[in-house]
Amino acid sequence: MAAAVFPNLKYSDSLTVVGISVCTAVVCEAISWILIYRTTSYKSLKSSIDKASKKLETMKTDSNPSKLSVKKSKTKKIDRVETSLKESSRDLSLFKFKSGAVVALVLFVVFGLLNSLFEGKAVAKLPFVPLRIVQKMSHRGLQGEDPTDCSMAFLYLLCSISIRSNLQKFLGFSPPRGAAGAGLFPMPDPKSN
């Protein structure tokens, strides 16, 4: 498609992959909004997670009481709020999982379409030599031994993660920070030790 518009560019197919990724991201978020984000169940779960995580933060940052009995009851309260937060996070994940099956189907179909269009073809040139383990995806289905040839699968992965994540963030559909598993590199809370 892009090859017809930009015949001089050797890797114009990369623009096709990016364009399809953008459209897919918009469609997936639209489906997610219809099935998940506009429902009252999701809104109430998200609200309870936000409240619980803020309450937990306040309780943990309050000055430590000197009396042992007060400290014990405070610890019990913190445990109760943490348990409630974990339960709400679990319910939210389960709720999103059920509706996310439709989104997964769309992504699967689009990936299949792109695969049929660009199988065996390098759609871009990487400006670096990827690690061996990454090459399994970046050089997937390609002829030759040049590790900087980029397959559709790797470019699509980069597009999906960067475009879709930022679109979710922009639209306000990102998971709440208090939810379990939020953040790729979750750091332990120093105050809980």
Added chain:
Amino acid sequence: MKERKSAKLISQQQQQLHQNGHLSPSKFAKLFDPEASWDKDQLGDVLHWIRQVVALVCGLLWGAIPLVGGMWLLVFLAISSGIIYGYYAMVLKIDEEEFGGHGALLQEGLFVSIMLFLLAWTLVYSLTHF
């Protein structure tokens, strides 16, 4: 009397326009105000978007020059993290302990920014040099 009322109405309408705007003058001023108070979510969002902008700019730049080699990914990480650290520690002057420590602040939007950087770098490099 009528003139004073209409002037007041115009001023109120202007204020409303500023408040409804995506980035009103007061919100923009808060981004550089060390006296402003920050919610964890608000600060996290700002740091996320700063990372994305840096990733996009670096990716476009690295791809256009071009800068080739895995080392430049590490250079990007250093620049991006340096900017984020400089922003929250020196511009906003916040106490990182209140927001989960340096780790929590530095990891906001990190993975997505790496993906965005790689995407921009690869695309610009492929399209402009081949």
